[in-house]
Amino acid sequence: MAEKLKLGVITASTREGRRADVVARWFLEVASARADLDVVPLDLREFPLPFYAETVPAKLAEARYPADDARGRWVAAVAPLDAYAVVTPEYNHAYPAVLKNALDHGYAVWNRKPIGFVSYGGVAGGARAVEQLRLVVIELQMAPVRSEVNLALVHRAFDEAGRPKDASHVARAETLLDDLVWWGEALRDARRTRPPRT
Ligand SMILES: Cc1cc2nc3c(=O)[nH]c(=O)nc-3n(C[C@H](O)[C@H](O)[C@H](O)COP(=O)(O)O)c2cc1C
Numbered sequence: 181m182a183e184k185l186k187l188g189v190i191t192a193s194t195r196e197g198r199r200a201d202v203v204a205r206w207f208l209e210v211a212s213a214r215a216d217l218d219v220v221p222l223d224l225r226e227f228p229l230p231f232y233a234e235t236v237p238a239k240l241a242e243a244r245y246p247a248d249d250a251r252g253r254w255v256a257a258v259a260p261l262d263a264y265a266v267v268t269p270e271y272n273h274a275y276p277a278v279l280k281n282a283l284d285h286g287y288a289v290w291n292r293k294p295i296g297f298v299s300y301g302g303v304a305g306g307a308r309a310v311e312q313l314r315l316v317v318i319e320l321q322m323a324p325v326r327s328e329v330n331l332a333l334v335h336r337a338f339d340e341a342g343r344p345k346d347a348s349h350v351a352r353a354e355t356l357l358d359d360l361v362w363w364g365e366a367l368r369d370a371r372r373t374r375p376p377r378t
Contacts, residue, residue, distance in 0.1 A: 182216070184215075184216060184217055184218045185216060185217055185218070185262045185263055185360070185361050185364040185365060185368070186217075186218045186220060186260060186261045186262045186263070187211060187217045187218065187219050187220065187261065187262070187263050187264070187265060187357075187360060187364070188220045188221075188222045188257070188258060188261040188263070188264045188265070189204065189207060189208055189211060189219060189220070189221050189222060189264075189265050189266075189267060190222045190224065190264060190265070190266045190267065190268075190279070190282070191204045191221070191222070191223040191224060191225070191267050192224060192266055192267060192268040192269070192275060192276050192278065192279035192282075193224075193268070193269050193276055193278075194224050194225045194276075194278050198269075199269065199300065199334050199335065200267060200269065202334075202338050202342055203267050203298065203300050203331060203334065203338075204221070204223075204267045205342055206338065206342055206343060206344065207265065207267055207298050207329075207353060208221055210350065210353045210354065210357070211265070211353075211357055214357060216361050217357065217361065220257070220261060222257060222258070222264075224278050224279065224282055227250045227253060227254040227257070227282065228250050229250050229251060229254060229278075229281055229282060229285055230250075230251070231281060232281055232284045232285060237287065238284060238285055238286055238287040239287040239288065241285075242255050242285065242286050242287055242288065242289060245285075251285055254282065254285055254286070255285065255286050255289050258286055258289045258290070259286075259289040261293070262293060262364045262365075262367070262368045263293055263294045263295070263296075263360045263361075263363065263364035264290075264293065264294070264295045264296070264322075265295070265296045265297070265298060265356065265357075265360060266279065266295065266296070266297050266298070266313065267298045267299075267300075268297065268298070268299050268300075268306060268309055268310070268313070269299070269300055269301055269306060269309070269334075270299060270300075270301035270302070270304065270305075270306040270307075270308055270309040271309070273308045273309070274308070274309055274312050275309040275310075275312060275313050279313075280316065283316060283317070283320060286320070287320065290317070290320040290321065290322050291320065291321040291322070291376065292321055292322075292323070292367055292370070292371055292376050293322055293323070293364070293367055294322065294323045294324070294325055294359070294360050294363035294364050294367060295317050295322045295323070295324050295325070296324070296325045296327065296328060296356045296357075296359060296360050297310040297313060297324075297328045297329070297356075298328070298329040298331075298353070298356070299328065299329070299330050299331070300330070300331035300332075300334035300337070301331075301332070301334060302332065302333065302334075303332055303333065304330075304332065305330030305331050305332035305333075305334075306330055306331070307328075307330045310328055310330070321376075323363055323367065325356065325359040325360060325363055326359065327352065327355045327356040327358075327359045328352070328356060329349055329352045329353050329356055331344065331349060337349075
């Protein structure tokens with residue numbers, strides 16, 4: 181049997197009463213049902229990172245974080261994974277600061293890996309947050325995939341069973357996961373056979 185792709189699903193809201201719980205639970209359920217993925221939930225609440233305050237860029241700092249604090253636990257959790265999906269709300273036409281801080285804490289751990297986005301918010305469904313995230317992750321040498329899920333009016337987008345009322349979101353989630361698997365396998369093979377220059 182083919183080696184499963186290791187997918188990290190990052191929950192990017194940490195506030196009390198977050199809608200993220202509903203969105204992430206649903207997306208994790210869809211991803212975990214697939215035979216081609218090993219899914220690792222990465223809830224930023226479990227990694228209470230300080231604001232980035234290292235004396236050097238993460239490229240140098242990431243190998244030196246103490247193993248037993250949130251910084252060390254965060255990069256250790258992220259490093260072995262092959263691909264990432266971020267479940268993110270839109271805050272003031274962007275993404276939450278806790279997510280930027282979490283991305284900033286790594287460098288090589290992110291390099292040459294695919295990333296996809298599940299966004300939610302008001303009428304724009306978080307699309308503006310995703311557009312900005314695409315620019316950020318390119319600087320981390322990641323490959324953002326085209327497919328995305330954008331859940332508009334999130335406060336009424338889910339039924340009582342926790343599933344999106346609009347079934348097209350399920351199809352979009354599967355397409356996003358298909359893309360992450362395709363890119364994830366291709367880039368995992370490439371990292372192994374042709375280790376990149378840093
Ligand atoms: C600080 C803040 C700013 C927000 N700005 C936007 C926005 O610009 N566009 C939008 O569609 N929704 C915006 N919202 C609404 C959020 O997308 C919505 O509350 C969502 O549930 C937040 O995700 P969370 O509950 O998981 O934290 C904002 C919410 C907060 C808390």
